[in-house]
Amino acid sequence: MTTTVIPPAVRPSAGPAHRDGNVLRWLGAYTASMIGDNVFYIALSWAAVRSGTPSQAGLVMAVSAVPRALLMLGGGVVADRFGPRRVVIGSDAVRCAAVLTVAALLFVAHPGLWLLALLAVVFGIVDAVFMPAVGALPARVTGRDQLARVQGLRGLAVRFANVVGAPLGGLGVALGGSATAFALAGLLIAVSVPLLISVRMRETPPDGGANTANTANTANTATAPVEAVGPVEDPDGAPVRGDASGPHARVPDAEDRAAAVPERPATAWRDLRDGLRYIRGHRVLAPLIVTIALGDLGFVGPLNVGLALLADRRGWGASGMGLVVAAFGAGAGAAALLLAWRGTLPRAGSAGAAALLGGSVAIGALAQVPGVGAAVGVALAIGLLAGLSGALCGALLQTQSDPAYLGRVTAVAGIVSLGLAPLSMPLTAAAVGWWGTGPVFAGSAVVCGLGGVVALAVRDLRRAELPR
Incomplete structure (x- = not known):
């Protein structure tokens, strides 16, 4: 008898996300x-x-990147273990307390660079936990179809924050110095x-509907009869119950399950390994992260250091x-809108691969x-194509991931964007000095274009769809 595994049905949301008060509260907080x-x-x-x-100031500005890059994988484990909402609230509370403490000290004294460096390190450590949790939170706030x-909406919020934040920081400095800012x-x-405290969390099915893109005829699976259920395995491949497909199959009781699965402590290290194994074995997420990295x-x-040198x-x-x-x-804002x-789409x-290829041509x-x-x-x-590609890749990352692993998935993608990509900035500056802007921008376009090639070459990623 053929074994059939029934994925959970995709539950539609009550309405569009931009009219959902729960989503809007989350968006306001973000x-x-x-x-x-x-x-x-700015402060x-x-x-x-x-x-x-100037060199000391540059060191203070860069020091937060080290703990952020080193600890972000662990931050993904924390987000998945304790829940993204709790982690985001705690992270924002710690960041708020740290910044206000430094502001108070600056109002009454001039402690020097050591305090600023300490604050930057604290921000880097907290960001390592905050960023994966932020990435995992939308799946608990709204339905997969939204x-x-x-x-x-998140992309629009980022653009708005970038436009408004810098002038506000400058205004704060002008009115009362760094302490006021x-x-x-x-x-x-x-x-x-x-x-964030007022945001309600949605219940998600055990696998969040992930991987349904690779299962045929999932639209009507909620009412489809189940012929049989095959052996179930834990993340490491250990069977947890016998085959229930036979006519005389016995439903295993608690004693059978206890004998079948030896108890092992759920350590953070094991959670991390499970998350990396999940990504590596996923037919969409693994090539998607490679695409994001190359893009x-x-x-x-080119768009940071190279543009200044070109101008x-x-x-x-x-x-x-x-x-x-x-x-x-x-x-980029138009793409998010x-x-x-x-x-x-x-x-x-x-579409994401085509936008990435078009953006690479525009970079050259x-x-x-x-x-x-x-x-x-x-x-x-470039902004339109790169923004569209980034938004689609981010949406696919959200919709293809099992919510139980989404913090770790976001952490891996964050390390790519915040750890690997910034390394290209000093290399770009040095390369422009050696070969000029034309060859360097062309080489960057080739690297970016390879991301689009990977997305088109991998069948499951090329055919990936967003929920409707």
């Missing part, structure tokens, strides 16, 4: 926290510059805590570079345009 982050980094950079040399729309950052982060490695260098060599000036950066942000409005895997073209006007147009296309 936006307030992100604006607070932007204000915090930190200003305080570091005023307290030490996760793509939530990803678009730190206090403003702490208050903004504090706003997120009661909003970020190709985009980050300097072409004589565009700071204002010209600002226009190009603004065009990129506008394009499109996904938030539509909620889904057909053939998401193929940016180094060839002579004037600011043409550069603004190309940057707008």
